[in-house]
Amino acid sequence: MIGSKVVSKRAFDEMIQALAETSDVVAPVSRGYDRFSYREVKDASTLEVDGYIPTLNPPKKYFLPPEEVLVEFATEDEASVASGARVRAEPRIDACARVLLGVRTCDLKAIRQSDEAYKDTFEDDNYFARRNRATLIGLTCLEPCDEHAFCAAMGANDVEEGFDLLLTDWGDDWIVSVGSERGDDLLETLQSRAVTEDDRARWEVLQGKREEAFAPSAEKIVPDLDALPDLVGDSEDSAVWIENGDLCLGCGRCNLVCPTCFCFDVQDDVSLGLSSGERKRRWDGCTLLEFALVAGDENFRSDRKDRLRHKLYHKTRSTFDRYGEVFCTGCARCFRTCLVDIYHPEMYNALHERLGGES
Amino acid sequence: MKPKVGFFSFTSCEGCQLQVLNMEEQLLDIAGAIDLVTFREAMDPIDSDYDIAFVEGSISRESEITVLREMRRKADVVVALGACAASGCVNAIKNRFDSEENLREVYGDAARYYDTIDARPIDQVVNVDFYLRTCPITREEFARLFTSLLLARRPYDPNFAVCVECRMEENVCVYDMDAGEFCMGPVTRAGCGALCPTYGSSCIGCRGFMDQANFDSMVQVMQDHGMAREDAVNRLKMFNAALPEAEEVK
Amino acid sequence: MNVAKESSALYVPEPAQIIDKEAMTEEETWYHLRLESERSLDHDPGQFVGVSVFGVGEAPISVTSPPSMKDGFELCIRHVGNVTDILRGLDIGDWVGIRGPFGRGFDLEPAKGKDILFVAGGLGLVPLRSVIKTALENRSDFRRVILFYGTRSPDTLLYEDEIAQWDADPDVEFHLTVDMTDDTWKHNVGVVTTLFPRVDFDPKDTVAYICGPDIMFRFVVQQTTRLGIPDENTFLSLERRMKCGVGKCGHCQEGSVYVCREGPCFSYAEVKAF
Ligand SMILES: Cc1cc2nc3c(=O)[nH]c(=O)nc-3n(C[C@H](O)[C@H](O)[C@H](O)COP(=O)(O)OP(=O)(O)OC[C@H]3O[C@@H](n4cnc5c(N)ncnc54)[C@H](O)[C@@H]3O)c2cc1C
Ligand code: SF4
Ligand code: SF4
Ligand code: SF4
Ligand code: SF4
Ligand code: FES
Numbered sequence: 001m002i003g004s005k006v007v008s009k010r011a012f013d014e015m016i017q018a019l020a021e022t023s024d025v026v027a028p029v030s031r032g033y034d035r036f037s038y039r040e041v042k043d044a045s046t047l048e049v050d051g052y053i054p055t056l057n058p059p060k061k062y063f064l065p066p067e068e069v070l071v072e073f074a075t076e077d078e079a080s081v082a083s084g085a086r087v088r089a090e091p092r093i094d095a096c097a098r099v100l101l102g103v104r105t106c107d108l109k110a111i112r113q114s115d116e117a118y119k120d121t122f123e124d125d126n127y128f129a130r131r132n133r134a135t136l137i138g139l140t141c142l143e144p145c146d147e148h149a150f151c152a153a154m155g156a157n158d159v160e161e162g163f164d165l166l167l168t169d170w171g172d173d174w175i176v177s178v179g180s181e182r183g184d185d186l187l188e189t190l191q192s193r194a195v196t197e198d199d200r201a202r203w204e205v206l207q208g209k210r211e212e213a214f215a216p217s218a219e220k221i222v223p224d225l226d227a228l229p230d231l232v233g234d235s236e237d238s239a240v241w242i243e244n245g246d247l248c249l250g251c252g253r254c255n256l257v258c259p260t261c262f263c264f265d266v267q268d269d270v271s272l273g274l275s276s277g278e279r280k281r282r283w284d285g286c287t288l289l290e291f292a293l294v295a296g297d298e299n300f301r302s303d304r305k306d307r308l309r310h311k312l313y314h315k316t317r318s319t320f321d322r323y324g325e326v327f328c329t330g331c332a333r334c335f336r337t338c339l340v341d342i343y344h345p346e347m348y349n350a351l352h353e354r355l356g357g358e359s
Numbered sequence: 360m361k362p363k364v365g366f367f368s369f370t371s372c373e374g375c376q377l378q379v380l381n382m383e384e385q386l387l388d389i390a391g392a393i394d395l396v397t398f399r400e401a402m403d404p405i406d407s408d409y410d411i412a413f414v415e416g417s418i419s420r421e422s423e424i425t426v427l428r429e430m431r432r433k434a435d436v437v438v439a440l441g442a443c444a445a446s447g448c449v450n451a452i453k454n455r456f457d458s459e460e461n462l463r464e465v466y467g468d469a470a471r472y473y474d475t476i477d478a479r480p481i482d483q484v485v486n487v488d489f490y491l492r493t494c495p496i497t498r499e500e501f502a503r504l505f506t507s508l509l510l511a512r513r514p515y516d517p518n519f520a521v522c523v524e525c526r527m528e529e530n531v532c533v534y535d536m537d538a539g540e541f542c543m544g545p546v547t548r549a550g551c552g553a554l555c556p557t558y559g560s561s562c563i564g565c566r567g568f569m570d571q572a573n574f575d576s577m578v579q580v581m582q583d584h585g586m587a588r589e590d591a592v593n594r595l596k597m598f599n600a601a602l603p604e605a606e607e608v609k
Numbered sequence: 610m611n612v613a614k615e616s617s618a619l620y621v622p623e624p625a626q627i628i629d630k631e632a633m634t635e636e637e638t639w640y641h642l643r644l645e646s647e648r649s650l651d652h653d654p655g656q657f658v659g660v661s662v663f664g665v666g667e668a669p670i671s672v673t674s675p676p677s678m679k680d681g682f683e684l685c686i687r688h689v690g691n692v693t694d695i696l697r698g699l700d701i702g703d704w705v706g707i708r709g710p711f712g713r714g715f716d717l718e719p720a721k722g723k724d725i726l727f728v729a730g731g732l733g734l735v736p737l738r739s740v741i742k743t744a745l746e747n748r749s750d751f752r753r754v755i756l757f758y759g760t761r762s763p764d765t766l767l768y769e770d771e772i773a774q775w776d777a778d779p780d781v782e783f784h785l786t787v788d789m790t791d792d793t794w795k796h797n798v799g800v801v802t803t804l805f806p807r808v809d810f811d812p813k814d815t816v817a818y819i820c821g822p823d824i825m826f827r828f829v830v831q832q833t834t835r836l837g838i839p840d841e842n843t844f845l846s847l848e849r850r851m852k853c854g855v856g857k858c859g860h861c862q863e864g865s866v867y868v869c870r871e872g873p874c875f876s877y878a879e880v881k882a883f
Contacts, residue, residue, distance in 0.1 A: 035531045057529045066527035070620040073663045081663040082510045082695055084627075084703025089663065091621045121870055122855040125619055249573045249580075251545040252519055256526035263859030266852045267515055270506045270664040272388035277664045279620070283527055284858070288519045289571050291860060294850045298823070300863075304571070314862065321865035337526070339534060339545060339580045511698075512665045512691045 001160065002203045003168060003177035005192040009044075012167075012174055015190055016044040019099055026062070027101040028055050038062070038100070047102045047167070053145045054331045058259035059100055059107050060114060063131045067282040068094070070126060070266070074276035081270055081277055092278075095129035102139045105159045105166075106151045106329035110259030111136065112162035113319075113327050117262060120322075135182060138166040142206075143213035146332075150345050152218035154330035155225060157210075168206075175199065217330070220345040223352040228326055231351050233317035235309070240350045245305025247340040248287070254334035254342070255285025260315065260327040263291075286310050312347065361394040362410035362509070366440070367430060368398075369416030369423050370478065371448075374495040375441035376415055382498050392509055408433045411508060415440040417447045417601070419478040431485035436508065439480065439487050442494035446567040447480045447601025479601045489514055493551050494565035494598065500550060517549040518570050521562045525553035533561045534584055541581045541594060546572035564598045574608045619855060622661040622706025623648075628681055630701055634765050636687050637732070638697055639673075643681035644707060650682045654739035655714030655846055655874040659854050660684065660692065661706030662699075668692040669851045669869070671736035672710060675743045685735045685767060711854040715740045715844055715874045717750075720816035724753040726838070728829050730801050730821025731760050734767050736846050736873075737820040741775075748780055755782040755808055759801030759821075762789050782808065801825065805832045812837035819845045830877055840878035847873050847880070 019025055020042045027046040029039040036055045057066075069092045079085035103111070115131060118124040141157060151157045159166070164183035167174040175195065178184050195203075223231055235241070255261045265284040270277035284291065287307045292300040301307045319327035328344065335343045366376055376398060382389070393411075412434035418424060431437055442448040481487055489508070491500050507514035517523075521544035525532070533540035533556060542561035544553065548569045555562050574595065581591035595608045629641035644650070650658070652672045661667040668690075674683035688697045699705065717740065725744055729737045744751060756775060760766055766787075775783040784804045786797035797804060801821070817833050819826060826845055833843050849868040852858035856870040864883030866872065 031531050033531050033536050035535060037529055056531065057526065061529070066529075071622075080510065082512070082665050084699045084705075086624055086704040087663045087706065089621050089624075089661075089706060091618065118857065120856060122619055122857070124855075124857055247573075247576055249520070249522075249545040249576050250571060251522040253522050253526055253545075256523060262857075264852065264857070265860075266667070266858065268664050268666055269503065270510065272385050272392070272502060272506060274392070274506060274509055274664065279663075281852075281858070283523070284852075284860075285523070286859065286862075288523070289569070290518055292850055294848060300849070304573070310862075313864075314859075318862065318865040337532070340576050506664075510664050511695060 003175040005176045006173045007190050007192040008173050011190050013044040023097040025099040054333050063127050069278045069280050071279040078275045080274040093126050093129045097133045099135045101137045106156040106331040108138045108159050108162045109156045109329045113260050114262050136163045138163040140168040144217040148332040148335050150220035150330035152214040153221040156329040222349045228316040229320040232312050235351050241305040241309045244342050245308050248304045248308050250304045252285040252288045253337040255287055256283050257333040257337045363394045364396050364411045365409045366398045366413045370419045371416030371443040378495050411436045413438045413440040414444050417443040417478045418484050424484050427484050436488045439490045441496045442565045444481045445490045445492045447478050448598055492566040519549050520545050521547045521549045521553050524549045525556045528553050528557050530556050541586050546577045568604050622708045624704050625707040627701050627703050633767050640684045649679050652710035653714030654743050655736050656710040656712050658707050658709035662692050662695045666692045673735045673738045675739050712873050721750050724815040725751050726815050726817040727756045728819045729758045730825040733820030757784050757804045759786045762787050802828050802832050810836050816842040841876050843877035
C-alpha cells in the first residue's frame with residue numbers, strides 16, 4: 001500500500017542528524033567484503049548504500065543481545081554464594097532509547113514475530129525494555145538483495161505492520177507509511193506533503209516493476225507457504241535430512257544469524273572472592289550438539305540430521321501451530337553463512353518432490 | 360579449609376603458567392583462597408599431597424609417564440593447564456614423523472640420550488578431571504575454572520564450535536574475505552571468545568576438537584576455498600595430531 | 610547509554626530456606642522449604658520449580674508435596690550433577706533460590722467418579738506423590754485408587770513410611786515391584802509393567818497418571834493402550850532440558866510445544882500428536 005506522506009530526503013536526513021544527538025541511531029553499515037552490520041550512524045546517508053544484503057547479525061541483537069546479565073547476586077557477609085548463605089538477587093535490565101534506521105521488510109517481519117514469542121504467556125521484561133524504547137524506521141526493497149533471498153516466497157518483501165515509519169525511495173524524496181503513533185509524532189516534526197494522484201500512478205508502475213523483480217525470489221520455493229508446516233511436519237524419516245545432515249557441520253551459525261531464532265543458554269559466573277556473581281543468558285542454537293541434552297546424558301536429538309530437521313520443524317510446524325505463521329523471512333542469512341551451502345528452499349523443494357509434488 | 364594447590368610443568372613452553380602469574384590483581388584474590396602454591400618442574404620428586412594439581416605440558420618422555428602417574432595418585436583433582444596438556448598441541452606434530460629420524464634431525468649424535476616418545480595429552484596417561492584448553496590459556500578461563508573448583512561445580516566447558524562465539528562477535532568470517540585464511544572454527548571447541556578470528560586471522564584449532572566434529576565437511580570447505588586436500592588435513596592435525604579423533608581426518 | 614531502571618521478576622529467584630531435610634536413599638534427599646516471603650507456592654500437583662544454587666545454576670524440580678500443604682513445600686532431589694550435588698551438602702537453615710511454580714500440572718478432574726491408576730517408576734514417584742496425596746485427600750471423589758510403584762531395588766525405595774501406609778490402606782490397591790532383590794522381599798520382582806496382570810481393570814472408566822523415565826513410558830503406555838484406557842485419559846509427565854521455565858530459551862521444545870509451559874504433564878493423546 002502506498003504511504004500517506006512525501007518528505008524530502010534532505011529534511012529527513014536533518015531529522016536523523018538531530019535524533020542522533022539525543023539517542024543511538026543505528027543502521028546497516030558496510031564491513032567490507034560485501035558484508036554489513038548494524039552500527040551507530042550520525043545521519044541517514046546509509047539508507048542509499050548500493051548492493052546491501054542483510055546484515056551479518058540481524059537487529060535482534062539490540063533486543064536480545066548475544067550475551068546479557070539477567071540477575072546479579074551477592075551474599076551479605078562475604079560468604080560464598082553457593083554455601084547456603086542467604087543470597088540477595090536483583091534483576092538487571094540494560095536498555096536505552098534507540099532508532100533502527102533502514103530496517104528491511106524481512107527484518108521488520110522477524111522483529112514482529114520475535115515480539116510475539118517473547119510476550120507469549122510470560123512477557124520477557126529484558127527484551128521489551130529495549131524493544132519498547134526502539135523506533136523502527138523501515139525501508140522497502142525495490143528488488144531482491146541478491147539471488148539467494150527468498151523473501152518473496154515467504155511473503156516478507158512487503159509488510160503492512162511492525163514499523164513506526166516505512167520509507168520507499170521516491171527520487172529526491174521518501175514516500176512514508178506511518179505504522180504507529182510514535183511514527184506519526186516523528187513525521188509531525190517534518191515538512192511533508194500528502195501523496196497526490198500523480199504519486200499513485202507512479203506507485204502502480206513501481207509496484208509492477210517490483211513484482212517482476214521479485215518473481216525469481218517468489219519462485220524459489222515450489223510448494224505453497226502454507227503447505228510447509230505439513231511438509232516438514234510429516235517428514236521425519238526423509239532422506240533429505242540424512243543427506244543434508246551428512247554435510248552439516250553442526251556449527252550453529254545458521255541459528256545465531258537467524259532473525260527468528262531466539263533461543264538462549266543460561267550460565268552463572270562468580271567473582272574470584274565467590275561472594276557475588278551474575279546469571280547470564282547467551283545465544284544458543286538447536287543445531288548444536290548439547291542443545292537437548294538432559295540428565296543421565298540422554299540427548300533427544302543426538303544426530304545432526306535430527307537437529308537440522310528440528311530447526312526447520314520449529315520454523316514451520318511449531319510456529320505455525322502456535323502463532324499461525326511460518327517463522328522464516330527468507331532473508332537467506334542462514335544460507336550465506338553456511339559453509340556447506342545448506343539452503344532451506346532446496347530442502348523444501350526436495351521434500352515436496354519426494355512426496356511426488358510437481359516441480 | 361583452603362585447598363592446597365600445585366602447578367607442574369612437563370613438555371611445554373611454560374606460557375600457560377606465565378599467564379597465571381600475569382594475573383597480578385586477581386592473583387591476590389586467588390592467593391587468599393588457596394593454601395599453598397608450588398610452581399615446579401614436574402621432574403622433581405612429588406613431595407606432598409595436593410587438592411588441585413594444575414598440569415602443564417604434554418607427555419613426551421617415558422620418565423614423565425612415571426612422574427605423572429605418581430602425581431595423579433597424590434592429587435584429588437587434576438587439571439590440564441593449556442593445550443599441550445589438554446590435547447598435545449604442536450608438540451604432537453612430531454608424532455607424524457618417524458621418531459628416530461626426528462631425533463637425529465634435532466639432536467644429531469646426542470639423540471641417544473633422549474628417551475623421547477610420541478607426544479600425548481596427559482589424559483592418555485592418567486584420568487583428567489578438568490581442562491583449560493587454549494594455547495596459551497586465557498585469564499578468563501583460568502578464573503572461571505578456578506572459581507568453579509572452589510564452588511565444587513563442574514566448570515563451564517563449551518562443546519560447540521568457535522563459529523558460535525565468532526557470530527556473537529559479529530566478525531566477517533575469514534571465508535568471506537577469501538584472503539587465503541583457512542579457519543578451523545567449525546570443528547574447534549569454543550571457549551576462547553573466537554579470539555583469533557576476532558583479530559582477523561583464522562582459528563588454528565588450539566582448543567581441540569568439539570564432539571561430533573564433521574571433518575569431511577571441514578576438509579571439503581578448505582578445499583573449496585583453495586587449499587590442497589593434503590594441506591587441509593595437515594592443518595587440522597597441527598594442534599591435534601595426538602587426539603584420537605585425528606584418525607577421522609582424512 | 611541512559612540505562613533504564615526497570616524491574617523484572619521473571620528470572621529472579623526468591624530466597625527460600627531449608628526447614629527440614631532427610632536423606633531418603635544414597636542418591637536422593639527430601640527437603641522441606643519455605644519461601645522467605647511466606648508466599649504460599651499455590652502449585653498444582655505435577656508443576657515444578659526452578660531451584661537455584663547461585664554461582665552454579667538452576668535445576669527444574671517437581672514439587673512433591675500436595676497443594677494442601679500450606680507451610681512451605683517439599684522437594685525430593687536426586688544428586689546427579691552441578692546444582693543437585695551442592696544441594697546434597699546444604700543443611701537445615703541454609704538458603705536456596707526458587708522460581709515458579711511453572712508449567713501445567715496433572716488434572717484430576719477427568720478422574721472424578723472413575724478409577725484412578727497411578728504408575729510411578731523410580732524418581733517418577735516424586736511428582737506423582739503430589740497427585741496421589743491430593744487424590745487420597747479427596748478420596749470420595751474417585752472410585753478405585755490403584756497404585757503401581759516400581760524401582761530398581763529395595764534400597765532405592767522413596768517415601769518408605771508412606772508406602773507402608775498406602776500398602777495398609779484398604780482404600781488403595783497398592784502394588785510394589787523392584788527390578789532386583791534378595792529373598793527377604795515380599796513384593797513383586799520385575800519391571801513395573803509386570804504388575805498389570807495382577808489387577809482387573811475397568812478400562813473405559815479408568816484414568817491413568819504415569820511418571821518415570823522416558824523408556825518406562827513407552828512400555829507402560831503399551832499396557833494402558835492394550836487394556837483400552839483411552840489416550841485422553843492417560844496422563845504423563847515429560848522431562849526435557851530446561852533453561853528458563855517460561856517458554857523462552859527453547860531447550861524444552863517437543864514438537865510444537867514447550868514442555869516447561871504446556872507441560873510437563875500431557876495426555877497421551879497430546880504426546881502422540883507431537
Ligand atoms: C519438569 C522436570 C521436573 C524434574 N523433577 C525432578 C525432581 O523432582 N527431582 C529430581 O531429582 N530431578 C528432577 N528433574 C531432573 C533435574 O532437573 C535434573 O537432574 C537437574 O537439572 C540436574 O541438574 P544439575 O545441575 O544437578 O546437573 P548438571 O550438572 O546439569 O548435569 C546433569 C547431567 O548431565 C550430565 N552433563 C551435562 N552436561 C555435561 C557436561 N558438559 N559434561 C559432563 N556431563 C554433563 C551430568 O553428568 C549429569 O548426569 C526434573 C526435570 C524436569 C525437566
Ligand atoms: S550453518 Fe550450515 S553447517 Fe552450520 S549448522 Fe547451520 S546448516 Fe549446519
Ligand atoms: S528452536 Fe532452533 S530454530 Fe527455533 S528459535 Fe530455537 S534455535 Fe531457532
Ligand atoms: S531461517 Fe534463514 S532465511 Fe529464514 S529467517 Fe532465518 S536466516 Fe532468514
Ligand atoms: S571466521 Fe572462523 S570461527 Fe569465525 S565464523 Fe568463520 S569459520 Fe567460524
Ligand atoms: S525451559 Fe526454556 S523454553 Fe522451556
